[in-house]
Amino acid sequence: MSRLNLREIELAYDDSSSGPAIVLLHGYPFDCSMWREQIDFLGNHGYRVVAPDLRGLGESKSRDEIATMNAMARDVEALMDELKIDRAVVCGLSMGSYVGLEFVHLFPSRAQALILAGARAQGADALEKKSRQEQAERVLREGLGPVADAMLPKLLARRTLAEKPDIVASVREMILRTNPQGAAAAQRGMAARRDHTSDLLKIDMPTLIIAGREDTIRAPDDADFLHRGIRNSRLKIIADAAHLMNMEQPELFNRVTLDFIVGEFKN
Ligand code: MLT
Numbered sequence: 001m002s003r004l005n006l007r008e009i010e011l012a013y014d015d016s017s018s019g020p021a022i023v024l025l026h027g028y029p030f031d032c033s034m035w036r037e038q039i040d041f042l043g044n045h046g047y048r049v050v051a052p053d054l055r056g057l058g059e060s061k062s063r064d065e066i067a068t069m070n071a072m073a074r075d076v077e078a079l080m081d082e083l084k085i086d087r088a089v090v091c092g093l094s095m096g097s098y099v100g101l102e103f104v105h106l107f108p109s110r111a112q113a114l115i116l117a118g119a120r121a122q123g124a125d126a127l128e129k130k131s132r133q134e135q136a137e138r139v140l141r142e143g144l145g146p147v148a149d150a151m152l153p154k155l156l157a158r159r160t161l162a163e164k165p166d167i168v169a170s171v172r173e174m175i176l177r178t179n180p181q182g183a184a185a186a187q188r189g190m191a192a193r194r195d196h197t198s199d200l201l202k203i204d205m206p207t208l209i210i211a212g213r214e215d216t217i218r219a220p221d222d223a224d225f226l227h228r229g230i231r232n233s234r235l236k237i238i239a240d241a242a243h244l245m246n247m248e249q250p251e252l253f254n255r256v257t258l259d260f261i262v263g264e265f266k267n
Pocket residue numbers: 026027028029093094095096190217243
């Protein structure tokens with residue numbers, strides 16, 4: 001992992017292979033290791049893959065009490081500047097999709113195309129805000145153990161839970177390594193995220209939306225809403241996958257992503 005000192009934070013990131021750039025933005029409460037299969041696959045197919053640990057998570061350090069999607073998107077822009085990447089395909093999963101939407105809102109000319117997985121356009125309503133505040137307080141009090149127990153059954157599809165113990169174990173380990181302070185800050189940031197509903201019409205870059213058929217955190221209906229709102233978008237639903245579809249069905253996720261990206265770089 002490389003490190004970039006950015007204003008008040010230190011951002012850790014993986015930057016591998018060479019070619020047109022793809023930036024991968026992870027979900028909560030994870031880090032860039034969730035993209036291992038995509039980093040290797042896309043790198044082997046001629047792309048430069050940049051995957052940061054978003055502020056306060058993974059190996060990135062920050063003292064934020066609230067890590068907003070806006071700050072995370074600005075970190076991504078600063079990282080691209082540092083790496084001399086003018087434009088990239090931006091791919092975000094779940095919290096990473098909120099950051100991706102914020103990124104294209106702030107810096108539309110820096111994204112060649114957008115990939116949104118396990119995504120949602122709407123901001124948090126009062127109930128969601130309250131629940132995120134409670135989760136932030138709980139994670140500071142009790143650490144990530146209860147988060148792992150509560151989230152695992154929702155993050156993964158039934159077949160993954162039953163048949164892929166290595167994936168289950170690596171997701172659990174990734175959650176347990178997360179810094180509670182960073183997790184709480186990210187929860188507060190997600191509570192405050194922008195509602196992108198009315199921005200969707202303005203997104204004119206090619207967009208791929210991917211959903212796990214069994215995802216109950218960000219359901220296929222959320223993906224459908226994005227698909228209907230973003231003019232130049234296509235939608236792919238992956239079976240036997242839930243929220244962490246890229247880890248559960250890496251071959252399918254990689255193939256769908258590569259086909260989309262190849263098409264974009266041809267144009
Ligand atoms: C994620 O995977 O990033 C989270 O589940 C997002 C969320 O809590 O909305």
